[in-house]
Amino acid sequence: MSMDTISADTLRIGFIGAGRLGQAMAWTLAQHGCTIHAAASRSARSAQALAAPLPACKVLSPQQVANECDLVFVTTPDASIKATVDQIQWRAGMGVAHCSGATEVSALSTAADQGALTGGFHPMQTFSDPQVAVRTLPGCVVTIEAQGRLETVLRTLAGQLGCTVNALPPGMRGRYHAAGAYGSQFANVLLAEAARIWQSWGASEEDALRALLPLLKGTISSIESIGLAKGMPGPVSRGDTGTVARHVQALSSVDADVAALYRELCRRSVPLAQSAERIDAKTADDILRTLD
Ligand SMILES: NC(=O)c1ccc[n+]([C@@H]2O[C@H](COP(=O)([O-])OP(=O)(O)OC[C@H]3O[C@@H](n4cnc5c(N)ncnc54)[C@H](OP(=O)(O)O)[C@@H]3O)[C@@H](O)[C@H]2O)c1
Secondary structure (H helix, E strand, O other), X not given: OOHHHOOHHHOEEEEEOOOHHHHHHHHHHHHOOOEEEEEEOOOHHHHHHHHOOOOOOEEOOHHHHHHHOXXXXXXXXXXXHHHHHHOOOOOOOOEEEEOOOOOOHHXXXXXXXXXXXXXXXXXXXXXXXXXXXXXXXXXXXXXXXXOHHHHHHHHHHHHHOOOEEEEOOOOOHXXXXXXXXXXXXXXXXXXXXXXXXXXXXXXXHHHHHHHHHHHHHHHHHHHHHHOOOOOOOOXXXXXXXXXXXXXXXXXXXXXXXHHHHHHHHHHHHHHHHHHOOXXXXXXXXXXXHHHO
């Protein structure tokens, strides 16, 4: 069957690549009424793990998954997507999508050349444990880049998962995915930096996180309710130049590197505080001079 003649709820969906995202997507789609028909992976063990809770799901070879399914998600690591797709004979009219944020949809060009409809379906969420991801995938934003009937089908699947759809123009995936790091990995980096400062007086990382995680959650709540600029706490947005100066001095005695990052982040805080009209131009200049 082709995507033109089938609706999202009768679609036979297949997965090639049964890792964290493949398992999370397959299980969540199945919980929301979709038919996960088949799975393949590099190892039979991973494919069997994906299929185990899904009675209708067969473990097949990648080519058999393509032969038997209407829509195939290629959920291998980014670096293997193109090579995986290039080795398969695809049918005209079927759908093939990858779930990578950084990889252009053109990585699926071999399938497109054979008449398949190709696209990207990238959930803006982290999937470390597929059991947890079944709870966190619904409700997140999914970026869909596809044309025609496949776009409609992918949007329907996102809707079934309770996800919000984000559209992305072709060629933007590199910067789009890089931006995602600010809402994920850099949160870890910033908290690790703060924990390093706590460790300078003998406290543990656990002590630091016990104090900082509720603070981070409070900041996220502020951003949700009043926005990035107005919801920014701290001495820069209070126009407290003296406290900024004391911070820089205190951190210089920990490590020059720690103070340098603090300075740079405070510099980036100044225009945010100004845009929220929390500080005027003179205070902004005073803070920037203190940081220099
Ligand atoms: N994890 C996340 O947080 C996340 C979030 C959004 C998007 N994504 C995207 O989702 C995709 C998968 O990421 P992941 O985190 O799930 O990776 P992963 O946990 O490493 O899983 C990848 C799976 O693909 C299998 N595989 C590797 N090479 C293969 C090949 N040539 N043919 C068939 N299967 C192959 C692996 O093999 P085995 O069979 O040996 O296990 C593994 O099960 C990537 O495009 C990634 O960018 C991930």
